[in-house]
């Protein structure tokens with residue numbers, strides 16, 4: 001009897017995942033339209049999305065943001081990547097830059113839309129808190145040049161807790177709070193989930209769907225294979241535990257985001 005009950009629960013859970021997945025393209029378009037319309041004040045098509053993904057290291061784009069990048073590109077949005085370091089912690093910067101370009105080619109981001117920053121004060125170091133002023137100025141310069149209407153980055157826990165990831169969130173929050181980012185530019189932070197949810201792969205989808213978020217992106221098996229192929233371009237990072245990550249992490253399959261609210265336009269610091 002109990003075996004029958006467990007089988008019913010498992011099958012129901014899998015059926016639930018299938019239902020969410022089937023309706024996902026429609027709900028994703030609706031969420032994106034809503035986010036863009038709230039920012040711009042008028043109806044905006046999904047293909048008008050000009051998204052900037054801000055990461056700290058080569059490999060962040062596929063380890064953490066692949067479902068979003070793949071879905072946005074499928075919807076004909078324009079996706080740019082700003083990576084704030086070359087990932088030189090083990091003196092492999094040159095190799096990692098090339099790996100990033102290869103990974104983006106697999107994900108579908110054109111080389112002309114990738115920017116990798118090399119700055120001595122933005123070291124790849126899990127203990128280094130980057131300057132909010134410096135990171136803010138780099139992001140703002142990029143925003144002004146390309147007129148993005150969506151910026152996606154880490155949240156205050158940085159998914160992995162890496163100090164560089166958290167520094168980007170602090171800088172974007174600062175820009176938002178001080179009203180420096182145009183109101184029509186939607187700012188989104190990637191939700192950090194607990195360790196259990198982080199490693200249950202596609203089984204996390206109902207929880208991501210149930211818990212409140214502003215945007216949820218999930219991909220098909222084909223999309224997952226694309227994300228995995230992108231990760232395999234980061235040859236210098238393919239240690240044994242990375243294979244476990246690629247196999248079990250929900251971030252390879254699902255991303256959820258929350259809005260970073262804009263502050264008042266005329267905010268001044270005295």
Ligand SMILES: [Zn+2]
Nearest residue numbers: 056057060162
């Ligand atoms: Zn990173």
